[in-house]
Amino acid sequence: MIDLHIHSRASDGTDDIPELLEKIKATGIDTFSITDHDTIEGARDMETEVSPDMTFIRGIEFSAITEVGKCHILGYGMDWNKRAFRNAIELGANKRAAKLERRLEYLKEEFGIDIPERELAMLRVHNSAGKPHLANVLVSMGIAPDRSTAIEKYINPCRTETDRLDGAMVINAILESGGVPVWAHPLGGTGERERTKEEFEKQLDTLVKAGIMGLECYYSKYDKQQIEMLVSYAKENNLLISGGSDYHGKNKSVCLGELNADQITVTKGMLTVLEKVVENGNNVDRPMLEIIEGADPGAYFHIMPVKVLNIEERTDVMDNQEEMRENMISVEEDVISDFLYLIFRRHFDNNLPENAGRDVEYAPEHYKSGIAFEWYLTDNFYTLDGMRGVIEDIRQISKQLEDDPEHESLDFMRKGLLELAHYYRPGKERLSLKMSEKDISIRVKDNIPHLIDFYGRFCGYMEDMIRAARNNGYNTISVCGP
Numbered sequence: 001m002i003d004l005h006i007h008s009r010a011s012d013g014t015d016d017i018p019e020l021l022e023k024i025k026a027t028g029i030d031t032f033s034i035t036d037h038d039t040i041e042g043a044r045d046m047e048t049e050v051s052p053d054m055t056f057i058r059g060i061e062f063s064a065i066t067e068v069g070k071c072h073i074l075g076y077g078m079d080w081n082k083r084a085f086r087n088a089i090e091l092g093a094n095k096r097a098a099k100l101e102r103r104l105e106y107l108k109e110e111f112g113i114d115i116p117e118r119e120l121a122m123l124r125v126h127n128s129a130g131k132p133h134l135a136n137v138l139v140s141m142g143i144a145p146d147r148s149t150a151i152e153k154y155i156n157p158c159r160t161e162t163d164r165l166d167g168a169m170v171i172n173a174i175l176e177s178g179g180v181p182v183w184a185h186p187l188g189g190t191g192e193r194e195r196t197k198e199e200f201e202k203q204l205d206t207l208v209k210a211g212i213m214g215l216e217c218y219y220s221k222y223d224k225q226q227i228e229m230l231v232s233y234a235k236e237n238n239l240l241i242s243g244g245s246d247y248h249g250k251n252k253s254v255c256l257g258e259l260n261a262d263q264i265t266v267t268k269g270m271l272t273v274l275e276k277v278v279e280n281g282n283n284v285d286r287p288m289l290e291i292i293e294g295a296d297p298g299a300y301f302h303i304m305p306v307k308v309l310n311i312e313e314r315t316d317v318m319d320n321q322e323e324m325r326e327n328m329i330s331v332e333e334d335v336i337s338d339f340l341y342l343i344f345r346r347h348f349d350n351n352l353p354e355n356a357g358r359d360v361e362y363a364p365e366h367y368k369s370g371i372a373f374e375w376y377l378t379d380n381f382y383t384l385d386g387m388r389g390v391i392e393d394i395r396q397i398s399k400q401l402e403d404d405p406e407h408e409s410l411d412f413m414r415k416g417l418l419e420l421a422h423y424y425r426p427g428k429e430r431l432s433l434k435m436s437e438k439d440i441s442i443r444v445k446d447n448i449p450h451l452i453d454f455y456g457r458f459c460g461y462m463e464d465m466i467r468a469a470r471n472n473g474y475n476t477i478s479v480c481g482p
Helices: 017-027 041-049 083-111 117-125 131-140 147-155 167-176 197-210 224-236 273-279 333-346 358-362 364-369 384-403 408-422 437-471
Strands: 002-006 031-034 055-065 070-076 180-183 214-219 240-244 300-308 321-323 329-332 380-383 476-480
Touching: 002 017, 002 055, 002 070, 002 214, 002 240, 017 041, 031 041, 041 055, 055 083, 055 167, 070 167, 070 197, 070 240, 083 117, 083 131, 083 147, 083 167, 117 131, 131 147, 167 180, 167 197, 180 197, 180 240, 180 273, 214 224, 224 240, 240 273, 300 333, 300 437, 329 333, 329 437, 333 384, 333 408, 333 437, 380 384, 384 408, 384 437, 384 476, 408 437, 437 476
Parallel strands: 002 031, 031 055, 180 214, 214 240
Antiparallel strands: 055 070, 070 180, 300 321, 300 329, 300 476, 380 476
């Protein structure tokens, strides 16, 4: 079985990832995608949990709008480290947060409703808080008898539906990241009114011009006649055919694997989107040591060009800087600690005004004991020439790793190199098995090429960053902890 439209608790579903995976297996689904609203947290967690005998496709569902009206755009098989995609994620999260605040303000002004602090905090830290989350709070407070009433009576009157991501921008972000953009439930989703043929055709024309690649023809609420119509439109416009249930757990009366309303059997061969996603590289291994183009809200260090202004008058340097976020990259804390920290430390200039007093955090005993590791990089700066020295050092280290990983010139970072034994896939998961010295040695040797690849990509990003900084009048690179 197959289902390419599933929501988890990371957005507005009710199942967490382990629970959802067990339900997917019990249903007999072996090919699926997690498509949470404007967030990849659920999909990212699922990628580390799914078993090798299943086919998992990275997914997302963006809330978008065009000049014709609102729509939902599914994305499949993206490299979610790409800058355009990360920017779309960040903008979507910002819009959702802003809508939440407007709705909270509306509830207070129109109905005198104050959400308790505990529930308020939970809403604000959620990756993708939307109407269902706020409605559930109103039901728990006894203000509404059920979620539907809460949405219709208290939330929908606060008009925020036009504050969505631009459809063309979303489609481009998915394409730029190597993904496949698909128009979700094009005749209307569960609980929504059905689009007229004229509305559908206008939106289809707009999305095709923007680069949409597929239509979700098979959908839980669509009957045979609707499916046949959508398949016909897809073929006429050279679009891929996709299908999914739009499962939300208890938040919708839709079952996993329910791809139509008439019990039609849907096979993998009927969904042409699958072949395209695989062709684009969904099953190609991602880099073991990741570099993200943009910001990541997790345990990642951010590196970007900055201008520090009026340094002598500042109370804190971070309060007095101009950032060049469009060139930011992010690297996971473990990777920084294992493979970059000591190289950065070699080139750290405590005489740089922005770094005043920071040498204490670079003391060897702090590194060995792990004291304040995140703090030491919270507020550090390098001149462009200083960062150029880091790049040259890394290139020499890479050559030595290729020639002779056991050479004494690498002893200064031997502790980090031994950690290569624990890296095994993208993401935050690491091997925690007890291994013999022989096993560790074998795994380190096997993973050396991954480290060399990481160093090459990192130097490429840093050279682009230095070039952009010089062209825009920036002269400092900031390395900032999570």
